[in-house]
Amino acid sequence: MPESNVILDAAAIGRALVRIAHEIAECNENSTEVALIGIPAGGNLLAERLGKILSDIWKHPVPVGSLDVSMHRDDLDRRAAPNIHPTVMPFDVNGKTVVLVDDVLFSGRTTRAAMDALNDFGRPKKIQLAVLVDRGHRELPIKADFVGKNVPTSAAEKVHVRIGQKDEVILERA
Amino acid sequence: MSWNQKHLLDIESLSSDEILTVLDTARAFKAVGERAIKKVPALRGKTVVNLFVEPSTRTRISFELAEQRLSADIINFSADASSFKKGETLKDTALNLEALNADFIVIRHSASGAPHFLSRVLDARVINAGDGAHEHPTQALLDAFTIRERKGNIEGLNVTILGDILYSRVARSNIWALTKLGARVTLCGPSTLVPKTFEQMGCGVTYNVDEALQTADILLLLRIQHERQRKTMFPGISEYTQLYGLNKARLAKTKSEALIMHPGPINRGVEIDSEIADCERSLILEQVTNGLAVRMAVLFLLNGGKGPQELA
Numbered sequence: 390m391p392e393s394n395v396i397l398d399a400a401a402i403g404r405a406l407v408r409i410a411h412e413i414a415e416c417n418e419n420s421t422e423v424a425l426i427g428i429p430a431g432g433n434l435l436a437e438r439l440g441k442i443l444s445d446i447w448k449h450p451v452p453v454g455s456l457d458v459s460m461h462r463d464d465l466d467r468r469a470a471p472n473i474h475p476t477v478m479p480f481d482v483n484g485k486t487v488v489l490v491d492d493v494l495f496s497g498r499t500t501r502a503a504m505d506a507l508n509d510f511g512r513p514k515k516i517q518l519a520v521l522v523d524r525g526h527r528e529l530p531i532k533a534d535f536v537g538k539n540v541p542t543s544a545a546e547k548v549h550v551r552i553g554q555k556d557e558v559i560l561e562r563a
Numbered sequence: 564m565s566w567n568q569k570h571l572l573d574i575e576s577l578s579s580d581e582i583l584t585v586l587d588t589a590r591a592f593k594a595v596g597e598r599a600i601k602k603v604p605a606l607r608g609k610t611v612v613n614l615f616v617e618p619s620t621r622t623r624i625s626f627e628l629a630e631q632r633l634s635a636d637i638i639n640f641s642a643d644a645s646s647f648k649k650g651e652t653l654k655d656t657a658l659n660l661e662a663l664n665a666d667f668i669v670i671r672h673s674a675s676g677a678p679h680f681l682s683r684v685l686d687a688r689v690i691n692a693g694d695g696a697h698e699h700p701t702q703a704l705l706d707a708f709t710i711r712e713r714k715g716n717i718e719g720l721n722v723t724i725l726g727d728i729l730y731s732r733v734a735r736s737n738i739w740a741l742t743k744l745g746a747r748v749t750l751c752g753p754s755t756l757v758p759k760t761f762e763q764m765g766c767g768v769t770y771n772v773d774e775a776l777q778t779a780d781i782l783l784l785l786r787i788q789h790e791r792q793r794k795t796m797f798p799g800i801s802e803y804t805q806l807y808g809l810n811k812a813r814l815a816k817t818k819s820e821a822l823i824m825h826p827g828p829i830n831r832g833v834e835i836d837s838e839i840a841d842c843e844r845s846l847i848l849e850q851v852t853n854g855l856a857v858r859m860a861v862l863f864l865l866n867g868g869k870g871p872q873e874l875a
Contacts, residue, residue, distance in 0.1 A: 457591060460603035460633075460863070470566055470867030473591035509600040 396540055396548075397558035402521065405537030406435070409519050410442035412535050417486055420447040422514065424485045426454045428503050429474035431492030434552040435521055439490060452480040456489075458502040476506075483511040488535075492550035494520040497531035522558055524548050566864045570682045570689040573698040574739040582740055585860050586708050592863070593856035595632070605863050606633035611667040612660045614640045615692070616647060619671050621827055621851065622692050622701070626669050629858035638665070653677060654684055661685050667862065670694070688865045696730045701861060702826050703736035705854040707744060709846055710781055712853070713822055718745030723775045725807060726785030726834055729756045729796070733826045734785060738764045751775035752807060755796040756787075772807055776817045784809060784825045784834050800833055809835045822846055 397405065417423050423443070427436030433455050440453040456478070459471040489503050500518060507513065519535035524542040538558075542548065545563035565580045574582070595603055611630045615623050618641075630637050638660070642648075647656065653672070660668060667688045670678050675695035682689040693699040711717055722741050728734045728750050738761070741748050748766035750757050759768050769775050776782065787803060797803055809823070814836075823835075823845045831837040840847060 460591075460595070460605040465605055465863075465868075466609075466866055467868040469869070469872040470588070470864045471872060473588050473863075475591065476594060505604070509598060509603070511599075 392562040394560050394562075395557050396560045397522070397538060399556040402537070402552070402556045402558065405521060406438050407442055409535045409537060410439050410446060413439070413443060413488060413517070413519065414446050416517070416534070419486075420449065420451075422484065422486045423488060424452040424454065424480050424482070425488050425490055425519075426456045426478075426503075426507070428489060428491040428499060429455055429457055431550050431552070432490045433474075435492060435519075436490035438552075439488075439519065454478045454480065456503055456506055458499060458506045461502040461505040463498060463502070478510055481511060482507060482513045485513050486515040486517065487513040488517045488519050490519050492521050492552070493548050494518070494523045494531075494533050494536075495526055495548075497527045497529035500531050501529055521550060522548055566867065568865065570678070570691075571700050571861050571865060572678050572682060572689065572691050574700045574703050574736045574743070575698070577700075577739075577743070579743045579745075582704065582707065582743060585704050585857065585864065586711055588864060589704070589708050589853070589856040589860035590712075592859040593853065595859070596852070596856060602632050602634060604634045606630065606635035606866055609635045609666040609866065610638065610664060611635045611669060611862070612638045612640060612665045612687075613669045613692075614656070614660070615669075615671045616640075616642045616653070616677075617671050617673045617693070618642065619693065621854075622671065622699075625851070625854045626690075626692060626701075626858055629855050629862060630667075632855075633859055633862055635667070635862070638663075653680070657681050657685055661687055667865070690861060690865070693732055695732065696735070697732050698736045698739075699732040699826075700736050700740075701854065701858055702733050703740040704861070705850055705857040706733075706737055706783065706824060706826070707740050708853045708857050709824065709850050710741075710746075710822075713846065713849075714780065717741060720746045720780040721749065721778045722746045722781040722783060723749045723751060723779035724783045724785065725751045725772070725775065725809070727756045727787045728752055728761060728785065729758060730788045731785050735764075737783065738766050742766060746781075749775050749778070752785075753797045753803065772813070773816055776813055776821075779817060779821050782809070782817065782821055782823050784823065784829075786825075786828065786830050786834055804833050808833060809839055811836065811839070814839055824850060826850065 425436045427433035440451045443451045457474045457476045459473050517534040520533045521537040523536045523539050547561040549559045566584045669690045669692050671692040675697035678691035742765045750768045825847050
């Protein structure tokens with residue numbers, strides 16, 4: 390059995406999301422332009438949670454979508470075909486400030502694929518990136534605008550984010 | 564989710580999980596077709612050869628568009644405009660195409676097993692777009708997709724396939740796919756075109772049209788394949804229409820929620836009344852739309868590499 394540590398528990402995840410939401414609110418004065426888009430599977434529930442917190446802060450609903458990025462990945466012929474998740478885009482991205490939401494930022498390749506996938510829906514005014522965990526090891530010049538927790542890791546370790554019944558982030562040692 | 568195939572040669576060798584994987588993946592590709600920008604870069608830089616040694620219109624166009632929407636480069640080969648006329652064998656043609664670094668070969672051939680043969684001699688991924696009277700796997704997958712989309716589930720449905728079964732690769736692939744997914748399949752048609760031996764594939768055979776229509780949740784019609792019949796298998800077209808054609812009187816005997824499907828090309832006034840082909844219960848054009856999504860899904864899944872599916 391590989392050794393595993395809980396690095397964020399439910400309370401810590403809750404605090405991180407509230408802080409991220411306030412940072413998003415601070416960065417975006419025109420709140421009606423902001424839309425959140427979760428990157429499946431890990432980003433969807435986080436985007437919904439952030440959307441709820443932000444609508445409480447701003448006192449108006451914040452649109453939340455979900456964007457499947459698997460057709461835009463750059464490693465499609467290197468690994469088994471990925472599961473494709475539904476894309477739900479209940480708003481026009483043109484002119485919006487889109488905050489992409491993912492659970493873990495690692496190589497940055499998913500984020501790159503997400504930016505390409507988003508282009509197929511229009512031209513957002515701005516794209517920002519919010520992640521619960523930044524674990525380093527970037528392979529592309531990509532940086533998150535909002536980070537829940539920076540976690541130094543080795544490339545062989547795994548970070549599991551579980552959101553739903555019991556929220557926790559687990560670091561699995563190699 | 565499971566997919567462990569390098570080629571798509573037939574439905575017979577797929578598991579029900581693999582079939583469902585294609586159908587789930589196709590749902591996402593159908594949504595891509597409804598966007599303003601209908602193209603995704605999943606097969607960018609890959610070369611697909613459409614090797615249609617037997618004539619085809621809708622399947623070839625559907626594959627071509629699927630490939631274009633995945634951003635692949637495409638070479639089209641047809642029987643009459645190619646080296647086959649000059650006496651080159653299928654193997655040599657295929658090796659020449661592979662020498663051009665083709666990644667996928669989509670083949671339609673009048674000989675059963677031609678795609679299987681190619682898969683043994685080539686490195687490229689091979690997709691069967693119809694081989695003789697053997698199989699037409701993407702047609703069965705799109706039919707299953709269409710049924711699942713309309714009925715929610717395939718398990719437990721009664722599907723009647725009516726028409727020329729003996730010569731039909733569509734029937735064979737559909738029997739495999741639908742029985743694997745838990746449907747009860749019944750074949751019906753002139754006894755010369757629907758031999759009892761089909762029962763070995765796990766479906767029922769009946770020559771009582773009314774009975775076959777009454778129980779059906781899905782009615783899959785097939786045309787008479789004149790091009791494959793070397794001797795006369797039944798007295799004539801008008802008699803076929805009289806005994807087996809789907810007309811209003813026969814439609815009235817079906818369940819009101821029974822849906823009508825046909826792989827095309829339809830022969831109006833032969834196996835199906837013109838009005839019925841255009842009625843609300845007919846899914847014929849939906850099948851065409853879904854075919855595109857299913858073929859994109861198949862290409863996408865076959866393009867996957869050997870590495871683990873999960874990201875590190």
